[in-house]
Amino acid sequence: MMTSAPSGTHNFKVVLLGEGCVGKTSLLLRYIEDKFNDKHLTTLQATFLNKKLNINGKRINLSIWDTAGQEKFHALGPIYYRNSNGAILVYDITDEDSFVKVKNWVKELKKMLGSDIVLIIAGNKIDLEHERTVPLEEAESYSTMVGAKHYYTSAKLNQGVEELFLDLTREMVDRFEQNSQADVSRTSRVLVVDDETPVQTSCCSGNRST
Numbered sequence: 350m351m352t353s354a355p356s357g358t359h360n361f362k363v364v365l366l367g368e369g370c371v372g373k374t375s376l377l378l379r380y381i382e383d384k385f386n387d388k389h390l391t392t393l394q395a396t397f398l399n400k401k402l403n404i405n406g407k408r409i410n411l412s413i414w415d416t417a418g419q420e421k422f423h424a425l426g427p428i429y430y431r432n433s434n435g436a437i438l439v440y441d442i443t444d445e446d447s448f449v450k451v452k453n454w455v456k457e458l459k460k461m462l463g464s465d466i467v468l469i470i471a472g473n474k475i476d477l478e479h480e481r482t483v484p485l486e487e488a489e490s491y492s493t494m495v496g497a498k499h500y501y502t503s504a505k506l507n508q509g510v511e512e513l514f515l516d517l518t519r520e521m522v523d524r525f526e527q528n529s530q531a532d533v534s535r536t537s538r539v540l541v542v543d544d545e546t547p548v549q550t551s552c553c554s555g556n557r558s559t
Contacts, residue, residue, distance in 0.1 A: 357407075357408060358408040358409070358410055359407060359408065359409045359410070359522065359525070360409075360410045360412065361409065361410070361411050361412070361434040361435060361518065361521050362412050362414065362432060362433045362434055362435075363411055363412065363413045363414065363433065363434065363435040363436070363437065363517065363521075364413075364414045364416060364429055364430045364433045364435075364436050364437070365377060365413065365414065365415045365416060365436075365437050365439060366416055366430070366436055366437070366438050366439070366451075366454045366458075367438055367439035367440055367447060367450065367451060367454070368440070368441075368444070368446065368447040368450040370441065370444075370447075371439045371440055371441040371444070371447045371473055371474075372439060372441065372473040372474060372502075372504050373415055373416070373437075373439050374415050375473075375504035375505070376437075376439065376471070376473060376502060376504045376510055376513075377398060377413055377415050378504070379504040379507055379510050380400065380413075380510050380511065380514050381398045381400055381413070383507070385504055385505055385507070396414070396415050397412050397413060397414040397415065398412075398413055398415070399411065399412055399413070400413060400514070402515075402518055404515075404518060404519060404522065407522060409518055409522070411514070411518065414429050414430075414433075416429050416430075427461060430458065430461070430462070431461075433462065433466055434465075434466065434467065434521045434524070434525070435466060435467040435468075435469065435517050435518075435520070435521050436454075436458055436466055436467070436468055436469070437469045437470075437471055437513070437517065438451045438454050438455060438468065438469065438470045438471065438497070439451070439471045439473050440470070440471070440472060440473065440483065440488075441473055441474050442472045442473065442474055442475060442477065442478070442480075442481045442482070442483050442488075442501075443474060443477050443480040443481060443482055443483075444482065444483075445482045445483055448483045448488065451470060452491070455468065455470075455495050455497070459495075464496070465524070465528075467517060467520045467521050467524055468495065468496065468497035468498075469497060469498050469499075469500065469513060469516075469517050470488070470491075470492045470497045470498070470499045470500070471499075471500050471501075471502050471509075471513060472488055472499070472500070472501045472502070473501075473502045473503065473504065474503060474504075474505075475501045475502065475503045475506075475508060475509070476503045476505050476506050476508075498516065498517075498520070500512065500513045500516075
């Protein structure tokens with residue numbers, strides 16, 4: 350859940366979701382530490398890393414959760430994405446099944462969190478474009494249909510990674526500010542109604558029988 354610390358720092362929770370081996374951990378390490386490891390790193394349950402940003406004078410702290418993609422950990426998902434402000438759904442452009450899994454995650458997130466969460470779909474491993482099996486048009490039209498932005502990334506070549514996280518953060522800030530304005534508007538309406546409501550007194554308070 351997004352919170353504002355007394356210092357004016359905004360805290361956002363972001364989850365990385367997707368099938369195992371699609372490159373979630375590689376994307377995160379490239380973004381946070383600017384590193385890439387050719388050896389596949391398997392995330393056993395979930396880890397999270399922090400990233401501090403400054404956008405338009407706003408201090409932002411991202412807590413980015415990297416979840417295991419293996420099926421046996423799927424049931425633990427809700428523990429990790431509860432109260433998330435943003436989700437990055439990653440698929441491997443050379444693995445069509447991983448794109449199907451992204452669709453499943455989208456359904457689950459929308460069911461659990463509604464439209465409050467900002468969704469980003471990332472087609473990773475564009476350095477393997479010659480091995481692509483997920484049609485470009487299908488991925489982009491699906492993303493548009495579910496209200497998610499679509500990005501192509503390569504943790505290996507460091508392509509699209511910074512842009513993806515930056516745009517996600519901007520979108521979360523915008524969403525938070527819109528919700529805050531809506532809350533102020535709702536509160537104002539409630540106060541007006543309360544001011545016009547006559548004070549209720551009990552007509553029977555002095556007529557209790559013994």
